[in-house]
Amino acid sequence: MLGSFAVLRKQSLLGDAISHAALPGIAIAFLITEAKDSNTLLLGALVSGLIGTFWIRGIITKTHLKSDTALGLILSLFFGFGMLLLTFIQKQPNANQAGLDKYLFGQAATLVESDVWMMAIVTAVCVFVLLLFWKEFKILLFDADYTKTLGFNTRFIDILITSFIVLAIVLGLQTVGVVLMSAMLLAPAAAARQWTNSLAKMVFLAALFGAFSGVFGTAISASQNNLSTGPVIVLVASVFVVFSFVFSPSRGLLFKQIRFIKNRRDLELHKTLAFMFHIAETHENISHPHSVKILNNFQGYTRGTLQKLVKKDYVTLDGNMWSLTEEGFKTASNLYNQQENDE
Amino acid sequence: MNSAQIEIQLIASLVAIACAIPGTFLVLRKMAMISDAISHSILPGIVIGFFITHDLNSPLLILLAALTGIITVVLVEYIQKTGLVKEDTAIGLVFPALFSIGVILIAKNANDVHLDVDAVLLGELAFAPFDRLIISGTDFGPKSLWIISSILIITVVLLITFFKELKVSTFDKGLAASLGFSPAIMHYGLMSVSSVTTVGAFDAVGAILVVALMIAPAATAYLLTTDLKKMLLMAIGFGVLSAISGYWFAHWLDASIAGSITTMLGLIFLLVYLFAPSKGVIAVMYREKQQRTEVSLLTFLLHLKNHNEERERHVNHLQEHINWQKVRAKSVLDLALKNNMIEIDNNLVSLTKKGDAFTSKAIDYIITNEDAQIEDMKDDFFLFRG
Structure with a gap:
């Protein structure tokens, strides 16, 4: 759902960068608390994800490096640092260390009830904030300068959206893992974009596509042995995207070709x-x-x-x-x- | 230092050099994220190649993986060309899909062989020396050393042969096309080299580190210079420096070599980001502060020129009137004094001849807003900085 905003703001790869940048946060949270409480780990991930995002911002505005370089830089550097910490943790004499790397690739099967509740609550908060600031988000998305002249605090709204994207990503990490999180963020939104020009419809459709690919992906992966959930979900979402690209009535490739x-x-x-x-x-x-x-x-x-x-x-x-x-x-x-x- | 340590450092440095060269061009062409995409999407190529050859070091594997890398680029471009989504979204869509295929292939078929996702993504440099190339019983050193050196040699030869063409097509695509080099060939050539380098390096250092080694040294060098040759050399230098220091850091911490090399790259970038002489954050902030002072000075001089009454030109009154803090007012006053723009007589401020001429010029510029005059103004402003 929040992916819609990322896609429309041309920040699609931010998701990828954040999901990688969250890794050192998880490792540091673990080093400090020495426990594997998923809430503190997520908090660490959230903090380091936010630091990564703002550093990316800083690089883009303060230097002449372009956004793609900034993203790639932060992504790989944070991830590498996270790996360093993870291997460092593995050498520590602490029995709790195992299972940290499940955050790397995600394992939906390891989720427990409290995690699901946590996700439900965060989703509810996201929806609530989205509805509350709907007008502001929308206007910032399509015409940032106009928003500023209207007297909205663009910085605040900007930070709000970014924080929620980071939050969503960090939560998703547990399910599909670092590498595939960006697809979860992008694919439903990119698919939804093909069907409609209205933001409200797009957000709704993206949520729908996301939910469907989640359900189908889990079902397919459960029906066979040895299929990890994350990749299957991503593949299902990709199929949605391809389908949308080809068959959407106004923008789709098929109809475009026919018209041509x-x-x-x-x-x-x-x-x-x-x-x-x-x-x-x-x-x-x-x-x-x-x-x-x-x-x-x-x-x-x-x-x-x-x-x-x-x-x-x-x-x-x-x-x-x-x-x-x-x-x-x-x-x-x-x-x-x-x-x-x-x- | 034993021979294994030397070999590891040698491999790491060679990988760093091999990555820095295409990386520089990727950064300049604003395609840095493509390297990330390639590094992920070569996975299915590697997996399929592995099924065919059952050997992680065979050339076929590298070829197939490079092929998948190029397929990624082509797919991204195709999706982008349809105009349905932006380039970054296209990248974000293609590589997770290919990566998922790779992961599923591994999970379905390769459960009991030496190939898992962690190894591909993270690599383990420490084991590189144990995988040796043995031809008819003679030990020729680690296999990955040979692979990466041959890739490096190819890259360097290509770089030297096509340096001019690459340079032109990177900075001015239109000119390159009109001069008769096909930008498409350059583009795909560069992409193929990046793919091959990524594949050759992944087994030694892992996919993520490849991305870091490609982007970080080039970005760091870009902050320090605008000359392409210097940028290439600096990128190589930073790469090698962090490879070697990263190795010793890992040795000391007993942690992953790939991770600590990346951390070193990050530290170097952070230092340059903060302290680079003309483009670093601190330099930029200092320049902004100076510009602010300059503007204040101009406002101050204009005020003086506009008012002849003694009351308006009293030092204390200036503070109240232009609404400056005491420190700021003093620094502006000092700056003007130092440059002989004003003289203070009995707490009364008045313009000198030089200050008067300068102010008239400034007014002229503000009114006419012509570019010709701003050039002279800029020269004058250099006076202040001295």
């Missing part, structure tokens, strides 16, 4: 008709018959287009000779006028 072909055919038909019109114009009698052969030099002409013109009653065929009908002449002259008018 149809336009080309229309154009060819019109070209042939216009060409015939020019020939017929030179004669007093518009239905004066001409040989089909003279059309051969003309590009737009095919046997098919001629047949179609006959079908539309614009042209009559008589053996190897063609002639324009009254209607055909009228349409063609209109066509010509239209072109002139357009110019």
Whole structure:
């Protein structure tokens, strides 16, 4: 759901960066508390995710490095640091250390009831805040300068959105893991974007797609041995995306291609008709018959287009000779006028 | 230091160099995230290659993995070209999907072989020396050393041959195309080199570290210089430095080498980010502060020029009138005095000839707002900084 905002704000890869950046937080939280309480670990992840995000911001605004470099930099550096801490922890004499790396790849099966409650609560808070600040979010998304002139505190709203994205990511980490979290954030939103231009519908659809891929993914992975849940969920979400890309009515590739072909055919038909019109114009009698052969030099002409013109009653065929009908002449002259008018 | 330690450091340094070269161009071309995508999506290629050859070091594996890397790039570009989503979203969609396929392939088929996700993602440099290349009984050193050196040699040869072309197509695509180099060939060439480097390095240092080694040294160097050759050399230098210091750091902590090399890269970047002479955060903040003082000075001089009455030009009154704090007012006053712009006589401030001329010029600029005049102004402002 929050992914919609990330996609529209062109910060899609932020999710990826944050999910990696959360790792040192988890490790440090573990080092400090020496316990594997999932809430403190998540808090650590949240803090380091936020630090990562703001450092990315700092790099982009303060230096001339571009956002992609900043993202890649923070992602790999934080992750590497996290790995260092994890291996360091493994060398520590502490029995609790095992299982920390489940955060790396996620394991939905290891979730316990309290985790699920936690997620439900956070989701509810997200929805609540989203509804509360709906207008502000929307306006900031599409026209940040305008928002500023209206007197909204853009910094605050910005930080609010970012924090919630980070929060959502950190929670998702347990389920699908670091690497696949970005797909969970992006895929439903990218799919939803193809079906609608309205933000409200898009957010709703994205939530729906996300939920469906979660359910289907879990079901598929449960039905077979040895299939980890996270990757299957991501694959299901990707299938949704591909499906949306191809079949969405207004933006989809399939319909675009159909429209494209149809336009080309229309154009060819019109070209042939216009060409015939020019020939017929030179004669007093518009239905004066001409040989089909003279059309051969003309590009737009095919046997098919001629047949179609006959079908539309614009042209009559008589053996190897063609002639324009009254209607055909009228349409063609209109066509010509239209072109002139357009110019 | 025993021979294994030397070998590890040698491998790490070579990987750092091999990564820094394509990394520099990726950073300059604003495609840094592509390297992240490649490093993840080569997984299915590696897995399939492994099923065919059952050997983690075979050339076929590298070839297949590089192929998947290129497929990733092509897919990302295709999705982007449809105009349905932005480039970053396209990247974010492609690589997790390919990575998932890889993970599932491993989980389904390779449970009992030496290949797991951790190894691919994180790598373990410490084991590299144990996997030796033995030809007819003679020991030629670690296999990964050979792989990475051959990749490095290819990269360097390509770099030297196509340096001019790469440079032009990186900075001015239109010019490159009009000069007759195909930007597409350059693009895919660079992508192939990045893929091959990533694959060659992943087994030694892991996918994440490859990304770090590609981006971090290049980004650090970019903060320090704008010259391409210097940037390449600096990136290589930073890479090697952090590889070696990272190794000793890991040795001391007894932790993952890959992780500590990345941490070293991070530390170096942080230092440069803060202290770089012209683009570092501190330098930028200092410059902003100076500019603020300059603007204040200008306001102050304008005020003086506008008022001839004694009351308006009294030192204390200036403080109240322009609404400055005491310290700020004093620093501005000192700066103006130092530059002979004003003279203070009996607590009355007045413009000197020089100050008067300067102020007129400033007013001229503000009114006409012509660019020609701002050039002279800039020269004048250098006076203050001295």
